Amino acid sequence: MDISMKKITASEAVKKVKSGMMIVTGLGCAEGRDFLSQLHTVADEVSGVTVTNCLPMSDPDFMKKEYKNSFYVDGWFYSPALRKAHQNGNISFIPNHLHLAGIKRLAHVHTDIYVGACSMPDKHGYVSLSLSNTYEKRVIEEADLVILEINPNMPYTYGDLELHLDEVDYVIESNYLPAELPDTEPNEKDIAIGNNIASQINDGDCLQLGIGGIPNAVASALKNKKDLGVHTEMLTTGLMKLAKLGVVTNKRKTLHKGKMVCTFAMGSRELYEFIDHNPGVAILDGAYTNDPHVIGLNDNMVSINTTLEIDLTGQCCSESIGSTQFSGTGGQVDTAVGAQNAKNGRSFIALYSTAMVKNPVTGEREEISKIVPQLKQGAVVTLSRNDVNYVVTEYGMVNLKGTNVRERVKLLISIAHPKFRAELLEQAKALGIV
Ligand code: COA
Numbered sequence: 001m002d003i004s005m006k007k008i009t010a011s012e013a014v015k016k017v018k019s020g021m022m023i024v025t026g027l028g029c030a031e032g033r034d035f036l037s038q039l040h041t042v043a044d045e046v047s048g049v050t051v052t053n054c055l056p057m058s059d060p061d062f063m064k065k066e067y068k069n070s071f072y073v074d075g076w077f078y079s080p081a082l083r084k085a086h087q088n089g090n091i092s093f094i095p096n097h098l099h100l101a102g103i104k105r106l107a108h109v110h111t112d113i114y115v116g117a118c119s120m121p122d123k124h125g126y127v128s129l130s131l132s133n134t135y136e137k138r139v140i141e142e143a144d145l146v147i148l149e150i151n152p153n154m155p156y157t158y159g160d161l162e163l164h165l166d167e168v169d170y171v172i173e174s175n176y177l178p179a180e181l182p183d184t185e186p187n188e189k190d191i192a193i194g195n196n197i198a199s200q201i202n203d204g205d206c207l208q209l210g211i212g213g214i215p216n217a218v219a220s221a222l223k224n225k226k227d228l229g230v231h232t233e234m235l236t237t238g239l240m241k242l243a244k245l246g247v248v249t250n251k252r253k254t255l256h257k258g259k260m261v262c263t264f265a266m267g268s269r270e271l272y273e274f275i276d277h278n279p280g281v282a283i284l285d286g287a288y289t290n291d292p293h294v295i296g297l298n299d300n301m302v303s304i305n306t307t308l309e310i311d312l313t314g315q316c317c318s319e320s321i322g323s324t325q326f327s328g329t330g331g332q333v334d335t336a337v338g339a340q341n342a343k344n345g346r347s348f349i350a351l352y353s354t355a356m357v358k359n360p361v362t363g364e365r366e367e368i369s370k371i372v373p374q375l376k377q378g379a380v381v382t383l384s385r386n387d388v389n390y391v392v393t394e395y396g397m398v399n400l401k402g403t404n405v406r407e408r409v410k411l412l413i414s415i416a417h418p419k420f421r422a423e424l425l426e427q428a429k430a431l432g433i434v
Contacts, residue, residue, distance in 0.1 A: 003121065003150075008170040010034040011041065013115070013147050016170075019046045022109055024139045026116030027054040027077075028266050029178035030132035032149050035115045036060040043070040052094070052105065054134065055079045055266075055328075057179035063091070076101045077328030078319075086325065098233060098263075098331040099290035102135025106142055114143035117174070118163070119156040126162045130154040131178060131272070132264035133161035134233075134286035140167065149174040155276035157265070159283035183237045183268045186217035192394040193350050194221025197304060200346060200390065200397070201225055204252035206298040208232040208335045209239060210305035211327070214350045216267075218304055222247060229253035230260040231298050233290050233331035235281065237267035240274045254299040256282060263289040263331075290331045295338025296345065303339035303347045305332050307382065308355075311375050312409045312428050314385035314400050316349055323378025337387050340401075347389040348397075353417040369420040371412050373427035391415065409434040 013035050017023065025031045031053060039051070039062040047070055051062070054076035062071050063081065068090040075082045076094050085091050096104065116136055118127040127150060129136050137160065140146050146167065151174040165171070186194065193214060198221040201207075206229035207222075209215040219238025222228065229250045230239055242248040243260065250258050263286040265275055275281045288294055295301060307318040308326065319327045336347040356365045371393075375381070389401050391412065398411035409428045413421050428434040 003165055003171055006165065006168065006171045008147070008172060010038045010172050013170060013172055014038045014042050016113065016145060016147075017042055017046055017049055020048045021112040022050050022052065023113045023115060024052045024111045024143065025114070026129070026136050027132040027134045027264055028057050030116050030129060030136060030264070031056055031058060032115030032117060032147065033058045033176055034149050034172055034174045035147060036062065039071070040064070040067050043067045046070050048072070050074055052076070053082075054101070056081050059084070064088070075328075077330055078325050083326065093325045093328070095329065097329060097334050098134060099287050099334045101286070102138045103287055105135070106138065111139050111143040113145045113147065114140050115147045116149070117154050117178070118148045118150055119154045120150055120152050121165055122156065125165045127165060128156045128158070129161040129163060130157055131266070133159060133283045134263045137161055137163065137285065138287070145169050147172065151175060153177050155272045157275050157281060157283050158279055159281075160285055161283050178272060180269055181237070181267050184213065186220050189352050189394040190214060190217035191221065193392050194218045196392050196397040197348055197350060198222055198225070200348075201302060202300065203227055205229070205300045205302050206231050206253055207239070208295070208301070208303040208339065209236055210234070210303070210332060210335065211330060212306040214306045214352070215304050218350065227252050229298070230262070231255065231289070231295060231301065232262050233264070233286070233335060235260065235262035235265040235267070235271070235275065237271045240267065240271045243280075244274070250280070255294070255297045261289055290334040290338070292334055292338035292341055295335060296341025299343045301339040301342035301345040303335040305336060305349055307349050307351050309370050309372055309375055309379060310349065310351065310391065310412065312371070312373055312412050312424065312433060313405050314388040314391070314408050314412070315375060315381045316383035316388060317375050317379040318382035320378070320380040322376040329382050332382050333387065336383055336389070340387070340389055348392055349383065349388060349390070350392040353393040353395055353415065354420075369416055369424065371416040371420070371424065373424060373431055405433050
C-alpha cells in the first residue's frame with residue numbers, strides 16, 4: 001500500500017493542533033514521542049490545549065512551566081515526568097480503574113487528535129499499535145484525526161491492536177527506541193517476599209504481576225513451578241523470562257489457553273524482541289483484559305501487586321504519598337478483585353516492611369514503617385480493606401480474607417518490621433481498634 005500521501009513530519013503534524021483541542025496519546029512506550037517533542041513549538045499559536053496521557057516515558061518540553069498557558073495535561077497514571085511537571089499547576093490526575101479509563105473518558109470529553117506509536121505496516125497495510133492496547137484503539141475509533149508514528153523499532157504484536165492504515169490520517173516516520181525499564185536483580189527482601197508468595201502458588205496457576213520493583217522480582221521465585229499461565233495488565237521482563245524458561249506455558253489456562261494475555265508491555269529490549277510477531281502473546285483491549293469479571297474466568301488466578309502504605313485495618317495506599325499523587329490506581333483493584341472472583345483465586349499485596357524516606361525538616365533519609373496505624377493525611381485508598389486478601393512482607397504473609405479488624409491489627413503487626421511492632425500495638429490500642 002502506498003502511504004506516501006499520508007506522510008508528514010512531526011513539525012508539520014503539530015501545526016494541526018488548534019486552541020482548545022483535546023489530544024490523547026498512547027500509554028507508556030506507545031506515546032507519540034516525536035509529535036509530543038515538537039508540540040511546544042506551536043505554544044505561541046494555541047491556548048487551552050489538553051494532552052491526556054498515561055504513564056508517559058518521555059519528558060517533552062511542552063510540559064515545562066513556560067508553556068503552561070498553552071497546554072494542560074490530564075494524566076491517567078503518573079510517571080517521574082508527570083510527578084515533576086505536576087508542580088507547574090497545569091497538570092491534573094484522572095482517577096480511574098484502568099479497565100474503564102478509556103470508556104469513561106470518552107463519555108466525558110471528545111478526542112480531537114489521537115497520536116501514538118505503532119509498528120511498520122505489514123504487506124496488507126496493517127500496523128500494530130505495538131506496546132499498548134489499554135485504551136488506544138477505542139480512542140482512535142472516536143478521534144477526529146489519527147496520527148501514528150511508524151517505527152521499525154516498535155514490535156509488531158498481535159491481539160486486537162492491529163489497525164489498517166486506511167483508518168489513519170497521517171503517519172510520521174520515526175526511529176526512536178522504545179523506553180526500557182531496568183531489569184534489576186532481586187535483593188534479599190525480594191527473595192524473602194518471593195519465597196513467601198511462591199509457597200502459595202501451585203503448578204498451573206494463572207498469574208498477574210503488577211507494576212513496581214517487587215512484583216517483577218517475585219517472578220524469579222517462581223522458576224521451579226510448572227505450566228503457569230499469564231493473564232496480566234502489564235507484560236513484564238520477569239514474565240517473559242518465565243516463558244523462556246518453559247515455566248509459563250499457558251497450557252492449563254481456562255481462558256485463552258496457550259496465550260499470554262496482557263494489555264500493555266513494558267520492560268527490557270529482550271521483552272520487546274520476544275513479543276515481536278509472537279502469536280503466543282495477545283495484547284487485548286484493556287476494557288476486556290482488566291475487567292474483573294473476565295479476569296475471574298481464569299481458574300486459579302493469582303494477582304500480585306504492591307503498595308506504598310497499608311493501615312492496620314488493611315486499606316492500601318498504592319498511588320500517593322499523603323496527598324501528593326505518585327502513580328495511579330492502574331489495574332490494582334481490577335486485578336485484585338478479579339483474581340478473587342476466580343475459582344481458587346488469590347490476590348497478594350507484597351511490600352517491604354519499611355521505606356527510607358526524606359525527613360521534611362532535616363532532609364535526612366530515615367526508616368519508617370510502611371504498615372501504619374492510619375494512612376498519611378490525604379492518602380488515596382487505592383485498594384479498599386474490603387478487597388484485600390494476602391499481605392506479604394519480608395517478615396511473613398497473612399491472609400486478611402474474612403477477618404475482623406482486631407484480627408487484622410494483630411496479623412499485620414506480625415509482619416511489620418520487629419522494631420516498629422510494639423509502637424504499632426500501642427497506637428492501635430489508642431485508636432481503639434484492638
Ligand atoms: N511513605 C513515604 N514514601 C514512601 C513510602 C511510604 N510509606 N513507601 C515508599 N515510599 C517512597 C520510596 O522511598 C520511593 O522513593 P524514592 O523514589 O525517593 O526512593 C518511592 O516512594 C517509590 O517506592 P518504590 O517502593 O520504589 O515504588 P515502586 O516503583 O516499586 O512502585 C507503587 C510501587 C506502589 C508506586 C506501584 O506499584 C504502583 O503505582 N502501584 C499502583 C498500580 C498498580 O498496582 N497496578 C497494578 C497493575 S499493573
